[in-house]
Amino acid sequence: MTSDELCECAKAVSTKAGFVDFVEILSRDYVSNRDEWQNDTLDQFLLGLSGFANDMGGYYKNMGEAVDVEKITWRIAAEMLIAATVYEG
Incomplete structure (x- = not known):
């Protein structure tokens, strides 16, 4: 999966189940x-x-x-994981 496709997957996350699926996709991407x-x-x-x-x-x-970063959604959590793959801490 390309990084753009991963970002699109993250943007589509809206539920806990979707987040779990996304984390599994991200894990497979890491391996591949x-x-x-x-x-x-x-x-x-x-x-x-x-x-x-x-x-x-x-x-x-x-x-x-306009995102309240004190009250994140499942989508924001997924986007945080995507960012962590490249963001310099």
Whole structure:
């Protein structure tokens, strides 16, 4: 799956079940495309997740989306995981 396709999958997440499915897709992508992940170790991934969580208000503002980052949705949680694959923490 391309990174654009993963992002589209994340945007489609709206329920807990959808989030679980997305995490399974992301896990399979890691196995198949690990070399394409900038943060391909657990410590890098977690630092990327932390960095994105810290900065995500600015990200959504730049994207033109009004997102209350204190009350995230299943979609936002999925997008946080996508961001963690590349975001520098």
